């Protein structure tokens with residue numbers, strides 16, 4: 481029997497999700513506006529943004545639960561239109577933040593119920609596959625009421641996998657989970673990714689997005705930035721190397737001012753003897769800096785490329801938005 485993801489036909493080069501100028505308003509309130517992006521098949525695409533940024537509304541719109549106010553989109557190869565709703569829902573699955581299980585039913589009974597509701601064929605095999613995909617085969621007969629939040633989330637994921645979706649929307653799948661349970665969900669997402677399932681993941685956990693996502697979009701009603709975590713870091717932050725020497729350099733400009741690959745230098749904010757160098761290529765610059773420091777007779781303590789995390793990118797961007805809105 482094939483596993484989740486492996487039986488999904490690999491579609492043409494058309495994107496799994498393509499959004500063009502999409503807007504959703506609730507009366508006078510704009511949930512999201514003029515959003516455009518594309519997600520390729522097989523991608524894990526992260527959707528980040530502060531509370532109220534429009535993430536859930538985007539997922540609900542792409543999942544055909546809400547009609548957009550304007551703009552267009554295709555989802556799993558079909559134009560997002562009311563008359564395509566049934567067929568789109570057949571090709572995708574949405575796991576909302578709360579898994580919505582019947583707590584008085586067992587794990588297997590829940591899955592049987594939803595497989596019936598979705599009018600799926602071959603139910604027994606699908607349920608077995610979904611349980612295997614989330615490592616819950618052994619717990620099929622347990623009542624959902626008795627399961628921890630992390631395990632319920634896994635049942636919710638199994639429910640979403642029943643239809644072997646081409647695109648899986650996960651809305652905050654690790655919200656409220658402890659680090660161990662969250663790690664288990666991460667591992668499951670990685671397994672699904674390795675099987676080629678396309679995943680659209682909304683999350684507040686930036687380390688989660690950094691670890692799991694091929695690309696991320698940062699939303700704040702409008703789409704603010706999109707790219708791989710590394711691209712976003714490079715776009716927002718210049719590359720730099722931090723130099724630490726035992727004693728402050730008597731004449732740092734003489735040592736650091738004319739080095740190949742070093743664009744500028746400044747004294748580090750934290751400690752005497754620390755310098756921050758803006759560079760084009762950290763590895764190339766590091767050897768030139770090390771030689772120059774040693775030639776100047778200084779004791780080199782450390783020379784480290786500054787690492788910016790996706791969290792740095794996010795905070796910088798959202799801070800800019802907050803400043804702009806208070807102007």
Ligand SMILES: Nc1ncnc2c1ncn2[C@@H]1O[C@H](COP(=O)(O)OP(=O)(O)OP(=O)(O)O)[C@@H](O)[C@H]1O
Nearest residue numbers: 506509510511529530531532533534535536537538
């Ligand atoms: N059914 C609705 N009716 C009116 N306004 C709504 C409705 N659903 C969402 N909104 C508004 O749309 C905006 C975006 O909400 P949404 O839930 O999509 O944000 P979010 O990014 O998912 O936030 P969070 O991270 O808190 O879940 C908010 O201002 C919200 O109040």
